[in-house]
Amino acid sequence: MKPLERRNRIRTLLSQGHSAAKIAQQLGVAPSTVYRIKSGQGAILGDRAAYVTVGAKVTTHEKAGLDRLVRENVASSRAALLRKMTRAVGGFYDSSPAEEQFLAEAMRHLTALGGNFNQIAAALSVSVKKTGTANPSPEQIERIRQANDEVENLKKVVGAMLRNMQVKAATLHGRLSADEAGDTLDE
Known part of the structure; x- marks a missing residue:
């Protein structure tokens, strides 16, 4: 399993309420790895990340541009793309x-x-x-x-x-x- 896949799998299992020790055992990683990923993933509300919804109106041309970027695999969805753009504008590091x-x-x-x-x-x-x-x-x-x-x-x-x-x-x-x-x- 690639590091990015492993990290995403750990995040998924954490969001499902599995313990760090069980996740570490299941994926063959150190519990400290799970805790490190857990501490960096942000707040959890119930079984999902603590996101807030922000609405914005866009033109059909702008929406088409967003959809094109999603098709080009810049991000997995429009929401993920907008989060990625927001992070970039805000100066957060988002690695390839x-x-x-x-x-x-x-x-x-x-x-x-x-x-x-x-x-x-x-x-x-x-x-x-x-x-x-x-x-x-x-x-x-x-x-x-x-x-x-x-x-x-x-x-x-x-x-x-x-x-x-x-x-x-x-x-x-x-x-x-x-x-x-x-x-x-x-x-």
């Missing part, structure tokens, strides 16, 4: 499936690096207890340098992704502001 995959892989990689750092720290702790000083081996020093380089590269990519989303949001915000100004002038 490719970005989701990259971020999931980056998280796994960072977790592995954390394990490497813990092993090196444990070895250095033993060294301090035996000799009174930390004497890292050349191999440990090289592993730390490589890990630092990897973290720096990940930071650059994630930073670029966030800047890209900010530019998209600012562009959309600018378009909407310009359209709104044009609507005001037309009235």
